[in-house]
Amino acid sequence: MxxxxxxxxxxxxxxxxxxxxxxxAIDQRGSMQKALAQSLGVEKxxxxxxxxxxxxxxxxxxxxxxxxxxxxxxxxxxxxxxxHVPKFAGILLAQEESGYEQVGTERRSTLVKGWxxxxxxxxxxxxxxxxxxxxxxCSEETLRYQHDFVRRMGEECEKHDMAFxxxxxxxxxxxxxxxxxxxxxxxxxxxxxxxxxxxxxxxxVDLLKLEFPADLKYTNxxxxxxxxxxxxxxxxxxxxxxxxxxxxDRAATHPWVILSAGVDIREFVEQVKLAVxxxxxxxxxxxxxxxKALGLYPDMDAVFSFLRSEGAQNFKNANAEVLSKALPWFDxxxxxxxxxxxxxxxxxxxxxxx
Amino acid sequence: MxxxxxxxxxxxxxxxxxxxxxxxAIDQRGSMQKALAQSLGVEKxxxxxxxxxxxxxxxxxxxxxxxxxxxxxxxxxxxxxxxHVPKFAGILLAQEESGYEQVGTERRSTLVKGWxxxxxxxxxxxxxxxxxxxxxxCSEETLRYQHDFVRRMGEECEKHDMAFxxxxxxxxxxxxxxxxxxxxxxxxxxxxxxxxxxxxxxxxVDLLKLEFPADLKYTNxxxxxxxxxxxxxxxxxxxxxxxxxxxxDRAATHPWVILSAGVDIREFVEQVKLAVxxxxxxxxxxxxxxxKALGLYPDMDAVFSFLRSEGAQNFKNANAEVLSKALPWFDxxxxxxxxxxxxxxxxxxxxxxx
Numbered sequence: 214m215x216x217x218x219x220x221x222x223x224x225x226x227x228x229x230x231x232x233x234x235x236x237x238a239i240d241q242r243g244s245m246q247k248a249l250a251q252s253l254g255v256e257k258x259x260x261x262x263x264x265x266x267x268x269x270x271x272x273x274x275x276x277x278x279x280x281x282x283x284x285x286x287x288x289x290x291x292x293x294x295x296x297h298v299p300k301f302a303g304i305l306l307a308q309e310e311s312g313y314e315q316v317g318t319e320r321r322s323t324l325v326k327g328w329x330x331x332x333x334x335x336x337x338x339x340x341x342x343x344x345x346x347x348x349x350x351c352s353e354e355t356l357r358y359q360h361d362f363v364r365r366m367g368e369e370c371e372k373h374d375m376a377f378x379x380x381x382x383x384x385x386x387x388x389x390x391x392x393x394x395x396x397x398x399x400x401x402x403x404x405x406x407x408x409x410x411x412x413x414x415x416x417x418v419d420l421l422k423l424e425f426p427a428d429l430k431y432t433n434x435x436x437x438x439x440x441x442x443x444x445x446x447x448x449x450x451x452x453x454x455x456x457x458x459x460x461x462d463r464a465a466t467h468p469w470v471i472l473s474a475g476v477d478i479r480e481f482v483e484q485v486k487l488a489v490x491x492x493x494x495x496x497x498x499x500x501x502x503x504x505k506a507l508g509l510y511p512d513m514d515a516v517f518s519f520l521r522s523e524g525a526q527n528f529k530n531a532n533a534e535v536l537s538k539a540l541p542w543f544d545x546x547x548x549x550x551x552x553x554x555x556x557x558x559x560x561x562x563x564x565x566x567x
Numbered sequence: 568m569x570x571x572x573x574x575x576x577x578x579x580x581x582x583x584x585x586x587x588x589x590x591x592a593i594d595q596r597g598s599m600q601k602a603l604a605q606s607l608g609v610e611k612x613x614x615x616x617x618x619x620x621x622x623x624x625x626x627x628x629x630x631x632x633x634x635x636x637x638x639x640x641x642x643x644x645x646x647x648x649x650x651h652v653p654k655f656a657g658i659l660l661a662q663e664e665s666g667y668e669q670v671g672t673e674r675r676s677t678l679v680k681g682w683x684x685x686x687x688x689x690x691x692x693x694x695x696x697x698x699x700x701x702x703x704x705c706s707e708e709t710l711r712y713q714h715d716f717v718r719r720m721g722e723e724c725e726k727h728d729m730a731f732x733x734x735x736x737x738x739x740x741x742x743x744x745x746x747x748x749x750x751x752x753x754x755x756x757x758x759x760x761x762x763x764x765x766x767x768x769x770x771x772v773d774l775l776k777l778e779f780p781a782d783l784k785y786t787n788x789x790x791x792x793x794x795x796x797x798x799x800x801x802x803x804x805x806x807x808x809x810x811x812x813x814x815x816d817r818a819a820t821h822p823w824v825i826l827s828a829g830v831d832i833r834e835f836v837e838q839v840k841l842a843v844x845x846x847x848x849x850x851x852x853x854x855x856x857x858x859k860a861l862g863l864y865p866d867m868d869a870v871f872s873f874l875r876s877e878g879a880q881n882f883k884n885a886n887a888e889v890l891s892k893a894l895p896w897f898d899x900x901x902x903x904x905x906x907x908x909x910x911x912x913x914x915x916x917x918x919x920x921x
Binding site for chain 2: 218219221222223225226228230262266287288291292293295296298299300301303304325326327328332334335336337338339373374551554555556558559560561563564565567
């Protein structure tokens, strides 16, 4: 299988030495602002740039050494946190504006104004990432908008030979809560159909960052308040969930990793275990590992103390499910093994032609 | 001290975890072609692209794991060797055409046609390097030409926020041999004055790759055929050489590393020891480590066997003089310590302004 050098080096940099992903996400903006506002007892818009930058730098400093790659944002994170990223951790930079534009009950994405893939390259980062809110049952207009958004990013990344990490996150199109039996039932189909869409070559994705394609809290095995205080009516079994994961893996024409979406660390570790068993190449995880630190702000001693103990332990617990177990990215069916990888156009006139 | 993120990340990537450089050079073109022609018993122009690429890939595969960074060329090396570079080794790419344009007895530099710093970025490399032949006693015309050449590269690197590694190599302007008492005597002054010139901010250099500023084979201590079969008349002592090195270190406004220029490994290890003692941040070394492998081509079993045993041992011997001894780049007087490093313009509007 052929791959361009920028994408090859990018994927290698954000993976571990054996091609597996244990990545730290610290690109949260809206959700972090909200949590810090709560800790500070102020309105969300009173949380300053410095509050955000300080928190992100602290998390990066303590936890980046456990990561194969670190996903940062260019607004609050990168410029003040990059000095804390060890050389053995690759750098991913978020391209999308936090949140979404609401059109009725549907969600559309925009890019960070003033930022670009060209700047991402210039900074020495290894990969570009976008997240979009997505539901294949949205209106045709919204679907077309979101598809174009992803396609344009794929083209930008191709132009700069930058590894493209793409993250679709589902939501109920009726504007209701996601924590409902009805939505839990629909989720496996939504995630699988989403993966089918963005596996098309026209999007030029290199790595999929996927939601867990079910809600474990709605399984027979975990419905009785195992991960939180709430008891739910189960809609499927763990065996069903394993089948949902296999369906996602069959649909994915690119290597994929699992995201945490802020669930509790115990639930996340269970998700990682199941996803890796089904063929995932690791995880890209933020809040499940460090969210408790936000509640301790602005007491930085307490923040560092949490990160160094519980935070680090959370990371190690998730890593344990990936190391020597997850599928190395170059062993994905897309590539077929490390020894089969060749740089596109390699040879005599390569340097003139790229 | 302020530094831009691309240059910060670039220097971090090509240094080891502690900011010291143990870099492998495998960007040789003319000299490698010549050596392979000899091994194959053919004219130099009969050495094929495949011969060169195969040799470079083998050296990279075996020795890159010992390096903090690997210097490759885009013509024969990079596209076929990059798959062998581990993520923990940064990548430097040569920009200059091999050899030089001869004008009388003077030498002028050109760039690889069809290659650029933009392409260097696009490939995911961490630093750009040029070597020039330089003697401060050249004609004003040649000096102006070479100064412009370096200045333009400094500007290109600044534009792409790419770490700029600059290597001046001296030569006798009379067209004679360098292995003469007269030239050995002149060398310390030539190297020091060269460092003074390219320490000027207008060249925008980030890391100097320097010749040893003396010829150890012309010292009292080593003149009696210690490093080769030839006995020479000494022109200085080891104590003088230490003073030459200190003068270079005083003149250098950027961190610097020592190059091997193909000397024997025993002489090189001695040079590294002395340079590090005077303030160097490590080495960037090619032939001193692996040149014997060229003589074994095309017997690839013998090539690999040499690289894995003697080649690896040579690298480890040089590394031993750098690890925990050389000056980390951020501790150079230019930066004044890791904790003083700040990303230029970091903060609220950084991402819009770069």
